[in-house]
Amino acid sequence: MTRGLGALLLILLGVLGAAGCSTGPDLCERTEVKRVAAPEGDRAAVVFVKNCGATTGYSTHVSVVAPDQAVGDDNEIFSADGDDGVVPLGPDNALALRVTWSAADRLMIEYPAGTRIFTQQPDRGPIKIDYRES
Template structure:
């Protein structure tokens, strides 16, 4: 292998290593839809000390564990400006209204990044609540 090719291969390896996901998810709650075909998972995503954690929701197949960001709802506590209660596990909850309808309730102080209206055929509504 020539020196140029070796250098290019090394650079590509380093670039791909920088793409790894260093974040982790901690499940807070899980609720099965009435027909058992889907589950709503509320979880906290933490990407290290410099970013803080965020409350997220994914609609998944039964038993599936969300590995990345929430596919339905993503929020954070606005670097502490939302108050400690808004960053707690009680800041977000998901409840099935029917097999095709989910409601996500979240502390109004959270900073919202994504609220998807439909995930995998499930219609999702969102309700901000006062901090508890």
């Protein structure tokens, strides 16, 4: 009887653990800070802040999207934060990024010194992305 109860308990813990790690709905809030249209207007670089709740800090992200497309993890090219106060955030809780298009297929993202970078993609399809610490 004890062996059967132990096996049942292991199964129950496994099911509960899997449920806790499932890919359910995204509970992070995204707030758009600015949208910078490409020269030809066929896409935009969007700077946004992501807040995933009380146990995480604010992070600043950049996505390249079609003009009417929403930002999301699948189109993100840059993500970073202020490294727990090393770099101050603005009133919108975002890092002070400078995002500029030098051509229809060339994007520059400038970020403050001390920024803690998580994602820094070199390109997004035909778009080449340059980064510079300022």
